[in-house]
Amino acid sequence: SAVISQKPSRDICQRGTSLTIQCQVDSQVTMMFWYRQQPGQSLTLIATANQGSEATYESGFVIDKFPISRPNLTFSTLTVSNMSPEDSSIYLCSVWGGNEQFFGPGTRLTVL
Amino acid sequence: KNEVEQSPQNLTAQEGEFITINCSYSVGISALHWLQQHPGGGIVSLFMLSSGKKKHGRLIATINIQEKHSSLHITASHPRDSAVYICAVRAQGAQKLVFGQGTRLTINP
Numbered sequence: 666s667a668v669i670s671q672k673p674s675r676d677i678c679q680r681g682t683s684l685t686i687q688c689q690v691d692s693q694v695t696m697m698f699w700y701r702q703q704p705g706q707s708l709t710l711i712a713t714a715n716q717g718s719e720a721t722y723e724s725g726f727v728i729d730k731f732p733i734s735r736p737n738l739t740f741s742t743l744t745v746s747n748m749s750p751e752d753s754s755i756y757l758c759s760v761w762g763g764n765e766q767f768f769g770p771g772t773r774l775t776v777l
Numbered sequence: 778k779n780e781v782e783q784s785p786q787n788l789t790a791q792e793g794e795f796i797t798i799n800c801s802y803s804v805g806i807s808a809l810h811w812l813q814q815h816p817g818g819g820i821v822s823l824f825m826l827s828s829g830k831k832k833h834g835r836l837i838a839t840i841n842i843q844e845k846h847s848s849l850h851i852t853a854s855h856p857r858d859s860a861v862y863i864c865a866v867r868a869q870g871a872q873k874l875v876f877g878q879g880t881r882l883t884i885n886p
Contacts, residue, residue: 696872702818707863707876723873755818766810766865766874768820 667692667762669769677775678748685744686772688758693738698759699731702771708757714741748776780804783864783877791885796851798880800864803845810874811838811849812863820863823849854884 668691678684688697696715700708711731712720720733734742745752755771781802790796800809811823824831824838826847831838835854840847851858864877 698873707878708865708874709876710873713873757818757820761872764825765822766812766825767822768812771818771820773818 666765667694667760667767669758669760669767671756671758671769671772673772674770675773675775677777680749680776682748683744683746684748684774685742686756686758686774688741688743688769690739690760692762694760694762695738696761697735697741698761699733699741699743700757700759702755702757704753711743711756745774748774750776752776779878780875781864781866781877783862783880785880786878787881787883789883789885790854792855794854794884796854796858796882796884798849798862798864798882800847800849800877801845802847802864802866802875804866804875805869806842806845806866807869807871808867809840809847810865810867811847812865814861814863814879816860823862851882856884856886859883 670689672687699711702708710723711726712722714720714733714735716735716738732744753776755773757771758769760767784799809826813821826840835852837850861879861881863879865874
């Protein structure tokens, strides 16, 4: 199993600012996934973060808006840049471990 | 059309009722996941299926690969089962999950 923690758990930010979300896993994993869940919607994959290489972004998401770091096999950060109210969402990191998908508790972001 | 469709979108039932949530998908998959999301946002993995049927406590999940369909059943439902249940599939050869829209379940005492 994998235990995932995220920081912060929630934040309220002003438009135009940036927020960095941290994801820590208690075991080494090759891939870490960052998801966004907009209000009332299901999860959408933002990008896949591999250690030692550039993150792979899904259609509609770009590195300038959502830069990702993956400095080692247990940690990753997602930055939401130049925020607007449309970025208000829950952001979740996730890992694949064995036969199960594990999710962090999420970061609830509100942009005013 | 979404790759993963769930029904119903919302379901309200009385405590003790038998609950069924359905999931249909349109792509070839290597696995299907059922997830539970509580109001705080945290997500818990309930099942991963590639064939057949799995049971855990009062929860049963089935999958029919030929029909591209899965069901999640809850027996003797309880108010603490109230949550959003999400179906997600992993396409063949892919690492990422594609999610359904979720089913919001409310069990009244």
